[in-house]
Structure formats: C-alpha cells, structure tokens
Amino acid sequence: MTAVKLDGVATATAVKNELASRIARLRSHGVVPGLGTLLVGDDPGSRSYVAGKHRDCAEVGIESIRVDLPASATTADVRAAIRDLNAAREVTGYIVQLPLPAGHDENAMLELIDPDKDADGLHPTNLGRLVLGIEGDLHSPLPCTPAGIVEMLRRYEVPIRGQHVTVIGRGLTVGRPLGLLFTRKGLDATVTLTHSRTTDLAAEVRRADIVVAAVGVPHLVQPEWVKPGAAVLDVGITRVQDEETGKGRLTGDVDPAVAEVAGFLSPNPGGVGPMTRAMLLANVVKAAEYQLRG
Numbered sequence: 138m139t140a141v142k143l144d145g146v147a148t149a150t151a152v153k154n155e156l157a158s159r160i161a162r163l164r165s166h167g168v169v170p171g172l173g174t175l176l177v178g179d180d181p182g183s184r185s186y187v188a189g190k191h192r193d194c195a196e197v198g199i200e201s202i203r204v205d206l207p208a209s210a211t212t213a214d215v216r217a218a219i220r221d222l223n224a225a226r227e228v229t230g231y232i233v234q235l236p237l238p239a240g241h242d243e244n245a246m247l248e249l250i251d252p253d254k255d256a257d258g259l260h261p262t263n264l265g266r267l268v269l270g271i272e273g274d275l276h277s278p279l280p281c282t283p284a285g286i287v288e289m290l291r292r293y294e295v296p297i298r299g300q301h302v303t304v305i306g307r308g309l310t311v312g313r314p315l316g317l318l319f320t321r322k323g324l325d326a327t328v329t330l331t332h333s334r335t336t337d338l339a340a341e342v343r344r345a346d347i348v349v350a351a352v353g354v355p356h357l358v359q360p361e362w363v364k365p366g367a368a369v370l371d372v373g374i375t376r377v378q379d380e381e382t383g384k385g386r387l388t389g390d391v392d393p394a395v396a397e398v399a400g401f402l403s404p405n406p407g408g409v410g411p412m413t414r415a416m417l418l419a420n421v422v423k424a425a426e427y428q429l430r431g
C-alpha cells in the first residue's frame with residue numbers, strides 16, 4: 138500500500154482562497170483585519186516562521202504588523218510590547234512567537250494577551266473555552282495546529298467519529314489541545330494522549346486509526362507500529378544535517394517507510410505546517426468578523 142498524501146500546501150491554498158473572499162467582504166464593510174507578531178530574540182527558525190506568517194497575510198489581504206525585540210529584552214519590555222499590541226487599533230489579532238528566550242515565563246506572558254485578540258488560541262480563557270466546548274457566536278479561537286489537523290482530515294474525508302486517535306506529545310500548542318478538540322461533541326473520537334513516560338508507545342500507536350506525532354524525535358514512528366490503512370499526521374520538526382550534502386534540512390517524527398502501511402500520510406515539510414499557518418489566518422478573519430458583528 139502507498140498512503141494517500143495529505144497535501145498541506147494544496148489544502149492550505151484552498152483555505153486561503155476561501156478566506157480571501159471573506160477578507161474582501163470585511164474590507165468592504167470598513168473592517169481591515171491585521172495580524173501582529175511579537176518575536177523576541179534571533180532564533181533563525183522562529184525568524185523564518187514569522188516571516189512566513191507575514192507573507193501569508195500579504196497573499197490574502199490581511200495587514201501585518203511586526204514587532205521584533207532583541208534577545209536582550211527584559212520581561213518588562215515583553216510586557217510593554219504585549220500591552221501595546223492589546224491597545225493597537227490596527228491589530229485585530231496577534232501572536233507571541235514561542236518559544237520565548239530562556240528567562241521569560243511564557244505562561245505569564247500568554248495571560249497578558251487580550252483574549253479577543255488571541256490569534257493562537259493559547260490564552261487561558263480560550264483554552265478554557267476549548268475545554269467547555271464553546272463554539273458559535275462567541276469568538277473562541279482554536280490553537281492553530283490542532284485546528285489545521287482536523288481541517289485537513291475533514292477535507293480528505295478521513296472518518297473521525299468513534300475512531301481511535303493516538304497523539305504522541307502533550308505540549309501546549311499541539312498534543313494537549315488536540316486531545317480536547319478530538320473528544321469534543323461533534324468530532325467524537327477516542328483519544329490516547331501519550332508522552333515521554335508512556336510505557337509502550339508502539340502498542341498505543343498500533344491500535345490507532347489516526348496517529349498524530351508531535352514530539353520532535355526524528356523518525357520515531359516506525360512502519361511496524363502503524364495499523365494498515367491508518368491516517369498518520371507528522372507534526373514534529375527537527376533541523377538535522379543531511380549526511381550526503383552536509384546541508385541543514387527539516388525532518389519529521391515519522392519514518393518515511395510508514396507510507397507503505399498507512400492509508401493517509403502528511404508529508405513533513407508540506408503537511409501540517411502550512412495548515413497551521415492557514416488556521417492562524419482563519420482565526421484573524423473570524424476575530425474581525427466577530428468584531429464586525431459587534
């Protein structure tokens with residue numbers, strides 16, 4: 138068997154085309170969506186992600202506002218930047234790029250974001266709304282990677298209801314919120330949330346209809362672990378040195394040989410990453426539409 142490719146680039150393009158018409162409608166009503174980014178320090182990976190987000194905004198007609206602080210910024214500087222983003226009229230939603238450099242309390246900074254401007258869905262109020270299962274009129278943005286995974290599965294018509302999902306990794310941005318999302322009413326999956334202290338990871342993966350690997354351990358998920366026909370989403374990213382060319386490249390958490398066993402497989406790069414970025418845009422558009430409704 139060779140798995141169907143869950144093409145994140147093509148799917149994100151479809152999402153972005155749909156958003157572009159909603160953005161045009163907002164603009165015709167005088168609402169200009171604007172995404173702010175706050176980047177602290179000079180990590181090259183974080184820099185390139187932030188640059189990608191600004192490119193995405195330009196593509197769909199979202200204004201983007203970039204705030205970069207040097208690695209020497211104090212926690213007081215970060216607080217002040219967040220306060221300014223909360224106050225800025227042209228910023229309808231924003232993100233604080235994670236991880237912050239060592240010495241900053243990330244959770245404390247996330248709590249300072251105005252929940253109505255939280256484009257990442259990582260403010261405790263919005264994570265709480267995810268636990269409560271609040272949807273609909275009240276603006277409650279979902280974390281972008283979990284939302285992107287579910288959107289991709291939906292568009293490829295991969296069944297979710299009643300299915301067993303094994304998530305590898307319990308981090309704030311992916312594993313933990315994804316477990317909450319998949320078990321919501323309406324999605325109705327059964328989730329096993331695994332982590333570094335899970336005793337038999339292979340066994341937990343083997344019974345899964347959907348596997349999400351979000352730990353950052355290159356090629357952790359082996360073909361022998363995967364139930365034939367399962368959908369496998371490769372989220373983790375590790376920068377490695379290519380043995381042949383000596384150049385840096387990105388590698389995922391899933392062994393490429395899994396394609397011979399799985400029914401669906403997201404490539405990495407080119408899978409969940411572009412969907413994460415598309416969902417960030419979707420959160421900004423939803424926040425602006427919410428603002429328009431008053």
Ligand SMILES: Nc1nc(=O)c2c([nH]1)NC[C@@H]1CN(c3ccc(C(=O)N[C@@H](CCC(=O)O)C(=O)O)cc3)C=[N+]21
Pocket residue numbers: 185186189232233234235236257281282310374387405406407408409410411412413414
């Ligand atoms: N507040 C916050 N929100 C985030 O959503 C957030 C964050 N901090 N910190 C870091 C992680 C990581 N992340 C990625 C998003 C897109 C790609 C992406 O589009 N990757 C391309 C490849 C990009 C490349 O070549 O460098 C791909 O998978 O095809 C990757 C990683 C968002 N994160």
